Amino acid sequence: MSEFTIRIPRASVAISEATLVEQLVEEGGHVNEGEPLFAIATEKVETEIAAGASGTVHWTSELETVYEVGAEIGVIQAED
Amino acid sequence: MENDRQGAAPSADVQRRLYELMVLMKAADDRLSKGIASGELQCVYWPPRGQEAIAAAVGVCLRTDDQLVTTYRGLHDLIGKGVPLVEIYGEMLGRQVGASRGKGGTMHIARPESGVAMSTGIVGAGPPVAVGLAMAAQRKGIDRVTVVSFGDGATNTGSFHEAANMAALWDLPVVLLCQNNLYGEMTPVEHTMKVETIAERAQAYGMPGVRVDGNDPLAMVAALEEAVDRARSGGGPTLLDCVTFRFRGHYFGDPMAYIPAEQMAAAQLADPVPSFRAALASTGICSEHELEELDQAAVAAVEEALATVLAAEPASADELSRDVYADPTNCPV
Ligand SMILES: Cc1ncc(C[n+]2csc(CCOP(=O)(O)OP(=O)(O)O)c2C)c(N)n1
Ligand SMILES: [Mg+2]
Numbered sequence: 098m099s100e101f102t103i104r105i106p107r108a109s110v111a112i113s114e115a116t117l118v119e120q121l122v123e124e125g126g127h128v129n130e131g132e133p134l135f136a137i138a139t140e141k142v143e144t145e146i147a148a149g150a151s152g153t154v155h156w157t158s159e160l161e162t163v164y165e166v167g168a169e170i171g172v173i174q175a176e177d
Numbered sequence: 178m179e180n181d182r183q184g185a186a187p188s189a190d191v192q193r194r195l196y197e198l199m200v201l202m203k204a205a206d207d208r209l210s211k212g213i214a215s216g217e218l219q220c221v222y223w224p225p226r227g228q229e230a231i232a233a234a235v236g237v238c239l240r241t242d243d244q245l246v247t248t249y250r251g252l253h254d255l256i257g258k259g260v261p262l263v264e265i266y267g268e269m270l271g272r273q274v275g276a277s278r279g280k281g282g283t284m285h286i287a288r289p290e291s292g293v294a295m296s297t298g299i300v301g302a303g304p305p306v307a308v309g310l311a312m313a314a315q316r317k318g319i320d321r322v323t324v325v326s327f328g329d330g331a332t333n334t335g336s337f338h339e340a341a342n343m344a345a346l347w348d349l350p351v352v353l354l355c356q357n358n359l360y361g362e363m364t365p366v367e368h369t370m371k372v373e374t375i376a377e378r379a380q381a382y383g384m385p386g387v388r389v390d391g392n393d394p395l396a397m398v399a400a401l402e403e404a405v406d407r408a409r410s411g412g413g414p415t416l417l418d419c420v421t422f423r424f425r426g427h428y429f430g431d432p433m434a435y436i437p438a439e440q441m442a443a444a445q446l447a448d449p450v451p452s453f454r455a456a457l458a459s460t461g462i463c464s465e466h467e468l469e470e471l472d473q474a475a476v477a478a479v480e481e482a483l484a485t486v487l488a489a490e491p492a493s494a495d496e497l498s499r500d501v502y503a504d505p506t507n508c509p510v
Contacts, residue, residue, distance in 0.1 A: 104216030109430035134215075142432070149215030167219045 101150035103171040105137060105164045108144045114165050115139045122154045128173060135170070152176050187398050189462045191237055195394045196453055196463070197471050198233040202253040203450045204475035205262060206425075208483060209252075209269070213429055220269045221283050224425035225253040227392075228356050230449040231419045232257035234397035235324060235354070238405050244294045244310045244323040246303040249284040250356075250423070251296045254326050259291040262482035272489040279492030294323075300361075301334030303327050304353060308340045311349035311408075322408045324352045324401075330361025332375050341416065345382040348413035352404045355416065356391065358423040363435045376418035384414045391419030392449040424448070 105115050115137040122128045122135075134148040148154075150173045158170035187195070206226045212218030225232070228250075235245065236257030247254040255265050260276060268275030269283045276288045284298035294310055297303055307325035314321040331337055332355060344351050355375050359366050372378060379386025385407075389400040397419065404415035422444035426433040433441075457463040463471075 101217070104219075106214055106216035107219055107221065107430070108214075110221050110428040144430075147215060149211070149217045167216070 099150075099175045101152065101173040101175075102169050103134065103149070103154075103156075103173060105166050105168045105170060106146055107166045108137060108139060108146070109142075112139045112166060114163050116163050117158055117160055117170060118143060120156055120158075120160065121145070122148075124154070124156055126154055127176070128152065128154050148173060150175065186395055187237070191398070192395070192457060192462050193467075193471075194237055195230075195233045195398070196457055196468070197475070198236045198257055199229040199394065199450050199453060200471055201262075201475040201478060202229045202232060202256050204472075204479045205252060205256060205265070208476075208479045209266070210425065210429065212483075218270065220271070222252075222269065222429040223248075223250040223283070223427065224429055225250045225356075225423065227422045227424040227444065227448065228358060229253050230394040230397050230453065231326075231354070231356050231391045231421060233394050234401045235326070237398060238401045239292070239322070239324060241292055242321050243405075244292050244307070244314075244321060246294050246307045246310070246323065246325040247296050248300075248303060248327060248331075249296065249298045250328070251286065251326070255286055255288075255293060255296070258293050260286070260288045260293055262478060263485050264288060266482055266486045267489060270486055271492050272486050273492060274486060274489040275492070278496055280496040301327065301331040301336040303331070304337050304340030304344075307351050307353075308344050308349060311344065311351035311414075312347065314350055315347070320350075320409055322350045322352065322405050324354050324405075326354045326356055328361060329355060329357040329359065329366050329375060330364075330369065331355070332378060333361075333369055341378075341382045341384070341414070344414040345384040348411060350408040350411075351414045352401065352408055353414060353416040354401075355418050357418055357420050359420070360423070360427070360436075362427045365435075374418055376416060379416040382416075384416060386416040386418065388418040388420065391421035392447050392452065394449065394453055421449070422447070 118138045119136040121133045128148040130151045131147050133145045136145050152173040152175040154173055156171040206224055232253035245258045263274055264276040268277050268286050271279045273279050276286045286296045303325045307323045310323040357375055374388050376386035376388040387400050390396045
């Protein structure tokens with residue numbers, strides 16, 4: 098079963114960290130590639146991040162926590 | 178001077194090649210953008226999405242030994258000049274398979290085997306380097322042409338002025354290829370220059386200046402071919418003002434709040450990749466089936482290159498001291 102690691106994206110050139118402000122899919126819920134998956138805040142700008150793959154979402158992160166760009170915050174497990 | 182596709186249109190093979198390059202440039206941008214946005218890929222990126230027609234013309238008008246100097250917004254130019262995707266992605270993602278073995282990053286991609294002398298992050302730094310390359314060719318009697326690609330904003334720098342003046346004075350074999358995407362960072366061109374076109378700046382140096390539809394690959398080939406022929410035959414430099422647009426803003430993740438919605442909508446209607454695709458279908462140069470094959474081949478090439486890069490080793494620590502001095506033990510102090 099293939100697994101896609103969910104990471105904090107470099108949402109803009111100059112950021113090094115971001116706050117995870119919202120998980121838009123609940124633990125164990127299904128997401129399709131391209132749908133909104135979580136939201137991060139950087140320098141007072143909030144950005145919704147789309148899923149990079151389809152499957153079941155498992156979070157390994159806490160809300161309102163600051164993570165470095167590239168930090169692992171969950172996985173998407175393919176369902177087939 | 179306006180260039181409006183004078184002369185015969187390029188052959189069907191050349192037109193097909195132009196589309197093949199453009200769709201590869203777009204696929205390479207789409208995949209990077211998707212990967213960076215989702216957190217899958219970690220790199221900085223200045224997207225050239227929308228400027229593909231200009232770089233595709235570079236691809237079909239230059240010889241491998243002709244030189245290209247480009248910028249941080251160079252993904253399309255590098256693909257056009259024949260740098261393998263693995264070496265471009267590899268450099269952006271800091272892997273040993275990168276063109277600069279992963280230590281240069283997005284802004285510092287060079288590949289002498291493809292005639293890419295330099296990429297730079299310093300706005301306006303390319304033209305003087307290109308003048309040097311052109312001067313070397315002239316002095317050595319080599320019939321090689323140098324093309325330097327830069328933005329509209331770069332034409333406001335002192336280094337552009339110095340380079341343009343020297344290139345014209347000495348009839349150097351160089352083409353000044355301005356990719357005029359109407360913005361420098363977040364500032365529209367009309368807020369940074371009094372003149373209406375970049376092309377008219379050429380008059381001040383005594384060289385031809387041509388304004389081209391930078392979204393039309395056939396107009397681009399006509400204009401670039403003329404400029405390259407002039408340079409190669411000893412006729413000196415040309416300034417090409419290629420009017421285009423960048424759809425993803427200045428840097429990847431740019432919210433683009435400064436771009437008026439009507440301007441973006443109009444630019445999208447003139448998107449060079451779907452427009453040229455439709456033109457090839459309507460002139461019958463390519464069948465829908467052929468176009469689909471080219472689209473799929475581009476996506477497959479991009480996926481294959483990315484898989485190779487992701488499996489490659491990161492840049493190694495000994496790169497830190499390599500290429501710094503010719504001989505670090507015998508360096509004059
Ligand atoms: C000498 C210098 N000044 C300022 C900058 C910051 N900077 C980076 S890109 C850019 C805008 C350049 O605009 P343009 O030449 O139109 O190129 P584009 O980014 O639109 O392709 C600026 C001002 C820089 N990199 N170098
Ligand atoms: Mg610009």
